[in-house]
Amino acid sequence: MATKTFKLNTGANIPALGLGTWQGESTQVKDAVVAALKSGYRLIDTAYCYGNEEHVGAGLKEAFDQGIVKREDVFVVTKLWATYTSRAEEGLEKSLRNLGLEYVDLFLVHWPLLMNPEGNDDRFPKLPNGERDILRDYSHVQIWKNMEKLVGSGRTKAIGVSNYSKRYLEELLPHAKIVPAVNQIENHPQLPQQEIVDFCKEKGIHIMAYSPFGSTGSPVTSAEPVIKIAEKHGVKPTTVLLSYHLYRGSTVLPKSTNPERIEANAKLIELDAEDQKLLNDYSEGLVKEGKVQRYVYPPFGVDFGFPDKS
Numbered sequence: 001m002a003t004k005t006f007k008l009n010t011g012a013n014i015p016a017l018g019l020g021t022w023q024g025e026s027t028q029v030k031d032a033v034v035a036a037l038k039s040g041y042r043l044i045d046t047a048y049c050y051g052n053e054e055h056v057g058a059g060l061k062e063a064f065d066q067g068i069v070k071r072e073d074v075f076v077v078t079k080l081w082a083t084y085t086s087r088a089e090e091g092l093e094k095s096l097r098n099l100g101l102e103y104v105d106l107f108l109v110h111w112p113l114l115m116n117p118e119g120n121d122d123r124f125p126k127l128p129n130g131e132r133d134i135l136r137d138y139s140h141v142q143i144w145k146n147m148e149k150l151v152g153s154g155r156t157k158a159i160g161v162s163n164y165s166k167r168y169l170e171e172l173l174p175h176a177k178i179v180p181a182v183n184q185i186e187n188h189p190q191l192p193q194q195e196i197v198d199f200c201k202e203k204g205i206h207i208m209a210y211s212p213f214g215s216t217g218s219p220v221t222s223a224e225p226v227i228k229i230a231e232k233h234g235v236k237p238t239t240v241l242l243s244y245h246l247y248r249g250s251t252v253l254p255k256s257t258n259p260e261r262i263e264a265n266a267k268l269i270e271l272d273a274e275d276q277k278l279l280n281d282y283s284e285g286l287v288k289e290g291k292v293q294r295y296v297y298p299p300f301g302v303d304f305g306f307p308d309k310s
């Protein structure tokens with residue numbers, strides 16, 4: 001299943017499975033990239049903000065040097081951080097330098113906002129009162145226009161967004177010359193975000209699902225229906241949570257720096273109609289009761305238009 005792909009609106013193929021690298025540090029993340037590529041992964045997801053692009057790049061270089069994969073066989077994704085959204089080209093060039101690559105396959109707006117590019121920190125500038133230093137009048141539509149200028153430079157094969165709600169996409173698309181190839185969002189049975197998934201499908205925007213286990217501590221693995229389905233198939237709850245995205249037609253990004261887990265996460269299964277119904281009913285129940293769980297939501301103090309946070 002590690003080799004399954006989906007088609008982007010650019011015509012390129014994107015793997016169904018990718019290695020997440022957030023909170024992966026130094027040699028650990030370098031080794032994780034090599035282990036993942038050895039296990040058959042063909043997509044690596046990183047971001048300027050993670051502060052580990054150099055280590056991801058070192059892992060890629062090692063895999064290229066060892067002949068595990070060629071550059072053209074790996075789909076590399078990185079993201080434009082919020083202090084660079086008014087300087088997309090500079091952001092992309094910095095990421096490429098860190099990664100040691102000539103191009104990435106996909107460059108995403110990490111979050112739709114601008115933090116002060118001249119603030120007191122490169123990634124998390126703060127005001128004297130301790131609040132995040134955000135330029136609130138800068139429009140997210142302008143951020144996308146800055147991204148569009150990168151297409152044709154040869155430095156990224158595609159552009160897309162991350163953490164965009166349906167409301168933000170509805171505001172963006174009438175002004176977009178290029179439809180984002182991807183929207184990368186938190187997605188698992190406790191946060192189905194069905195309105196975004198359906199809207200993106202209708203508009204030809206591919207979903208990349210992040211935090212499939214609910215991020216640190218993997219809280220979604222203990223959800224009752226997930227355990228039940230895992231027992232039925234004799235697999236781990238993590239396998240169920242990853243396989244959930246296959247039938248939804250999304251790419252999924254599990255993060256691990258543990259070689260055994262990296263390998264285990266590459267083995268997805270096909271969930272049958274009964275499993276799908278159980279998971280979908282569980283999600284719908286949480287939505288109805290207002291009990292969805294969003295595990296990753298940095299305290300920007302900005303309304304990004306997500307129904308559970310607006």
Ligand SMILES: NC(=O)c1ccc[n+]([C@@H]2O[C@H](COP(=O)([O-])OP(=O)(O)OC[C@H]3O[C@@H](n4cnc5c(N)ncnc54)[C@H](OP(=O)(O)O)[C@@H]3O)[C@@H](O)[C@H]2O)c1
Binds near residue numbers: 184
């Ligand atoms: N665009 C965005 O804003 C955004 C936000 C968040 C995440 N992401 C991307 O999505 C990726 C995944 O999300 P995430 O890192 O938040 O969390 P995640 O993949 O949901 O969960 C990671 C946690 O699960 C553990 N784990 C992994 N495989 C396991 C297994 N087979 N059994 C038991 N535990 C396992 C990991 O520990 P070990 O490492 O010790 O195995 C880690 O603690 C990120 O790394 C990043 O690339 C993007």
